[in-house]
Amino acid sequence: MEPTFASLASAIDATWVMVAAILVILMQAGFALLEAGSTRMKNAGHVAGKTVLTFGLCTLAFWALGFGLTFGNGNEFIGLGGFFFDPSGENAADSFSNAFAADIPISLFFLFQLAFAAVSLAIAWGGFAERAKLSIYVIFSFLFTIVIYPVIGHWVWGGGWLAELGMQDFAGSTVVHLQGAVAALAATILLKPRIGKYNRDGSSNPIPGHNQVYTVLGVILLWIGWFGFNAGSTLGSTSGFFAYVALTTNLGAAAGAVAAMAIAWSVTGKADIPTTLNGVIAALVAITASCAFVEPWAAVVIGSVSGILTYFTAIWFDRKGIDDPVYAFSVHGVAGIWGTLSTGFFATPELVEQAGVGAPGLFYGGGWHQLGVQALGLVGSLLYVFIVSYVILAALKATIGLRVTEEEEVIGLDLSEHGGYGYPELLPAEHISSFKRNGSHSLTR
Structure with missing residues (x-):
């Protein structure tokens, strides 16, 4: 049969989403290099190797239950169908009709969403670094992918109550990044600081990473992978909108890099490289929610603010005795909060209409409504993830223990x-x- 225009367009869209999924999976290599380079040499093999293990565990858990709980038809709080996902089954897509409307194979949608869940889990590991037992990674991988991630994912992307309110989170500042960051914070609090991090008077000792080249390469891989993360979330390319999302994503990241280095240079007199790298990632996290809703100039503002916020909040958490080895909460949590709120300020009427989600922001005549929805979604998500993560990890601490000797x-x-x-x-x-x-x-x- 001769291909029709519609079939060609569908094939092109599917090809782009497949490329985007691969780019997001490639981000695992970025996290491995970033985390290994940011920690000490004696833990480098462990940090890199457990990335492969936990991606495998996340894949199995998301296939068995996570995908159905996130996107399956259910109620306002959780999905209740599509478990042990089998795309070859008759009417397989019917179990996901409330959340899946794209003109791509359902199996490809699964792969793309799996990559997102795995990124969220990789973010969480920053709070465990250099002192958690390997067995905890195994157990928490399954529980995070089944009990934590799918709930917020369903609320926002799976037709849940936040989706009904019109919460704007295009590619996951809250769903992906804030979830991982909050889980990391719970782990950091329960694990306590690394040996030698703090003195008796509470002052902090720097524990620098062993390979700054690794961290730079890791951030570059993440930056590249983010084009799949954000632009791929259009779930198609024939409309051309994916290019606009890529533009705002890149502008935000560039602004975050420059702003973070500038603030560190002005405060300390040194152009600190780790701060610059954190600024890039923080800006990417922030623009993830808003990349489809804001104009280019706003993307620059969002990225710049996130780079500055990350610098000061990282210092503040360190002074409060929270030993977050890779600054997971500052980079992914604080920036995720700012990025999610930013659409409530900067979302334009034209882009909101094109995306079909929510209302314009405060600066474009939309009033306080969208900002209120964004804030409500943040508070609900943060509380759920922190409480459940803390309870799970506290139970593990009381039974098998979280920390190595x-x-x-x-x-x-x-x-x-x-x-x-x-x-x-x-x-x-x-x-x-x-x-x-x-x-x-x-x-x-």
Whole structure:
């Protein structure tokens, strides 16, 4: 049969979403490099390796239950169908009719949304870094993907109560980034600071990451992957709107990089590289909600503000004794809050009409309504994720424990959890063989 215009357009849209899904999955490599580079050498192999493990666990959990709970037909609070997803089944898409209207295969929609869930989970791991047991990663991967992420996802994207109110979160400042950041914050509070981070008087000791080149490469990969994240959320390319979303995304990221470096330079007299990198990611997080709703100049403002906010909030949390090794809550949480609120200020009538979600922002004659919806969605999401994450992790802490022993933490998680070192040429071979034979007690502190 000769292809029709509609069938060609559908094939082009599907191809773009497939490319976008791959770009979002590639962000896992960015997180691995960023987190490994931001932590110490003795934990580098562990930090990078668990990224692969948790992506696999997230995939299985999202296939079994997470996808159906997020997008399945149900009620205002949770999906109730489409579990153990099988796209080959007769009328498979019917279980998701309330949330799935795009002209692409339902299996591709699953893959794209799985990539988002995996990003949210990867963000959460920042709060666990350098001191959590590997078994906690396994358990929390399943529970986050089944009990936490799908609830907010359904509220906003799956036809839930926030969707009915018109909450604007185009690609996930709240659904993806805030969820992961809040879970990271709960973990950071319960795990307590790393050994040596704070002195008796409460003053903080810097624990720099071991490889700044890794962190730069990680951020570049994330920046590239974000074009799939945001522009891919159009779920098509034939309308050309994906290009506009890519434009606002890139403008926001660039503004965040410049603003973060500028504020660090003005305060400390040094153009701090980690601050600049955090500014990029924070700006990308912030523009994620608003990329389809705001004009280019507003994207620059949103990105700049997020870079500045991240710098000061990271300092504030550190002074309050919250040891967040990769600044997960400042970068993804604070920026996610600002980005979600920003549509309530900057959403234009024309773009809101095109997106078909919510109302114009305060600065475009929309009044306070949309800003109120955004704030309500933030408060509800933050409370749910923090309470459930805290309860789950507190239960695990009371039963099997969250944290490795002091000796294992000092040795490093590469050896204590995996029996191998990420940089073996820097550790005497007899130490590694002795450790494998006798366990952690064979290595002195």
